[in-house]
Amino acid sequence: MSFTANIFNSHSKKDGDFLLAITKVLGFKPKKLPIYRKAFLHRSVNQKDKQGNPMNYERLEFLGDAMLGTIISKHLYNEVPGGDEGYLTKMRSKIVSRKHLNELGKDLNLIDFVESRIPKSHFGDNIHGNVFEALVGAIYLDRGYKYCEKFIRERVIEPYVDIEQLEGQVMSYKSLLIEWCQKQKKEFSYNVYEDSGNDPVKHFAVKLSIDGKVMAKARATSKKKAEEKASKRAFFALQGKIKGDS
Amino acid sequence: MSFTANIFNSHSKKDGDFLLAITKVLGFKPKKLPIYRKAFLHRSVNQKDKQGNPMNYERLEFLGDAMLGTIISKHLYNEVPGGDEGYLTKMRSKIVSRKHLNELGKDLNLIDFVESRIPKSHFGDNIHGNVFEALVGAIYLDRGYKYCEKFIRERVIEPYVDIEQLEGQVMSYKSLLIEWCQKQKKEFSYNVYEDSGNDPVKHFAVKLSIDGKVMAKARATSKKKAEEKASKRAFFALQGKIKGDS
Numbered sequence: 001m002s003f004t005a006n007i008f009n010s011h012s013k014k015d016g017d018f019l020l021a022i023t024k025v026l027g028f029k030p031k032k033l034p035i036y037r038k039a040f041l042h043r044s045v046n047q048k049d050k051q052g053n054p055m056n057y058e059r060l061e062f063l064g065d066a067m068l069g070t071i072i073s074k075h076l077y078n079e080v081p082g083g084d085e086g087y088l089t090k091m092r093s094k095i096v097s098r099k100h101l102n103e104l105g106k107d108l109n110l111i112d113f114v115e116s117r118i119p120k121s122h123f124g125d126n127i128h129g130n131v132f133e134a135l136v137g138a139i140y141l142d143r144g145y146k147y148c149e150k151f152i153r154e155r156v157i158e159p160y161v162d163i164e165q166l167e168g169q170v171m172s173y174k175s176l177l178i179e180w181c182q183k184q185k186k187e188f189s190y191n192v193y194e195d196s197g198n199d200p201v202k203h204f205a206v207k208l209s210i211d212g213k214v215m216a217k218a219r220a221t222s223k224k225k226a227e228e229k230a231s232k233r234a235f236f237a238l239q240g241k242i243k244g245d246s
Numbered sequence: 247m248s249f250t251a252n253i254f255n256s257h258s259k260k261d262g263d264f265l266l267a268i269t270k271v272l273g274f275k276p277k278k279l280p281i282y283r284k285a286f287l288h289r290s291v292n293q294k295d296k297q298g299n300p301m302n303y304e305r306l307e308f309l310g311d312a313m314l315g316t317i318i319s320k321h322l323y324n325e326v327p328g329g330d331e332g333y334l335t336k337m338r339s340k341i342v343s344r345k346h347l348n349e350l351g352k353d354l355n356l357i358d359f360v361e362s363r364i365p366k367s368h369f370g371d372n373i374h375g376n377v378f379e380a381l382v383g384a385i386y387l388d389r390g391y392k393y394c395e396k397f398i399r400e401r402v403i404e405p406y407v408d409i410e411q412l413e414g415q416v417m418s419y420k421s422l423l424i425e426w427c428q429k430q431k432k433e434f435s436y437n438v439y440e441d442s443g444n445d446p447v448k449h450f451a452v453k454l455s456i457d458g459k460v461m462a463k464a465r466a467t468s469k470k471k472a473e474e475k476a477s478k479r480a481f482f483a484l485q486g487k488i489k490g491d492s
């Protein structure tokens with residue numbers, strides 16, 4: 001369950017509730033709330049503005065997609081001074097891949113904000129990434145470049161972008177651990193829950209259990225990162241065992 | 247002949263000359279000049295930075311391409327409130343087309359800044375657009391988003407982006423005029439030259455002659471726009487004749 005669940009299932013929901021929930025996601029206060037409403041308006045709602053133009057998140061998605069690409073490009077440019085244009089292009093497309101953006105949108109439970117006439121269960125996975133991009137577009141229009149950069153830094157780069165892992169140079173600790181558990185016929189589970197802490201950026205906490213025993217805990221700004229952190233801790237705790245087995 | 251011609255044919259050219267010429271192109275003073283040098287460094291020069299990384303304009307081109315797309319996206323978003331995502335994408339790709347960017351780079355004589363071991367006459371047309379994008383990337387790194395937006399507004403949007411013409415809704419006056427001249431077996435010529443005025447943004451002036459007689463003059467921030475303006479003036483001056491013939 002998420003703090004935003006059921007908070008915005010119809011347009012009649014009060015602005016106050018929406019403001020509260022979206023502020024938590026953004027990490028700052030929006031100025032023009034209607035822009036953010038639009039970022040979650042599915043075309044099935046068939047809404048029009050005063051001039052009769054269709055109102056839904058698709059135009060904002062177009063804008064957010066471009067801005068996201070630019071900020072990620074700048075990050076890569078600075079982080080990988082030895083990478084040529086081809087390398088930078090490849091890394092950027094990994095970071096802003098549909099799969100990756102869907103994961104991001106899901107972690108933030110953005111679908112809870114979506115207004116639609118189609119039941120949400122009927123949507124494919126892409127809705128998560130699409131509204132994430134639309135949200136970036138809304139920030140761009142509402143607060144400009146600087147806030148966009150801050151948001152993308154906190155929500156995409158910091159929690160998700162590990163260049164070595166994207167390059168496949170480093171194996172993830174999670175996969176190492178899972179492999180070991182499977183070989184040893186041990187049961188494992190990751191329990192991820194949203195952290196109720198008062199951080200300006202939402203955190204996720206995870207408990208990793210092996211054969212019912214909690215092996216490690218970790219906190220991070222994304223589910224993926226929290227799981228990876230916990231796996232790394234468990235991996236080092238178990239290192240003697242894991243090495244001994246191999 | 248352009249004011250930048252031959253001013254930067256070798257790396258030994260003084261920074262002062264380069265600063266003067268690039269400031270004229272930018273419309274503002276650069277802070278970190280070496281970034282702009284890099285924007286014109288062809289890979290054939292084979293230069294490396296202190297860490298041994300290859301230094302040429304290709305990485306900046308990657309960055310500038312992204313930023314250009316973002317600023318044009320925002321412009322289209324605001325200018326065409328009735329256009330859906332598909333329309334916006336199509337219009338953007340027309341504006342940032344290779345052909346269009348090459349035209350832009352050529353008008354600014356950016357090739358005069360290029361440092362290369364290959365004779366410039368051996369380059370294809372794309373060099374013009376590539377270094378234009380690299381220049382946008384350099385501005386982004388040197389002065390940030392705001393200056394990029396200003397530069398793109400002054401150098402791309404204001405002089406080149408006419409949405410109705412891009413949509414093909416309006417025929418250009420230049421093509422109307424040329425068609426008429428050809429039908430009437432009249433000789434015509436456009437004489438474009440760089441304006442020596444002291445505007446912060448470089449202007450182009452054009453004289454349109456028909457059968458050796460100057461029919462119209464115009465000034466604008468791009469060659470294309472100056473030609474179009476002059477054609478429009480001539481078109482209205484000749485309107486009686488042109489209509490009478492059809």
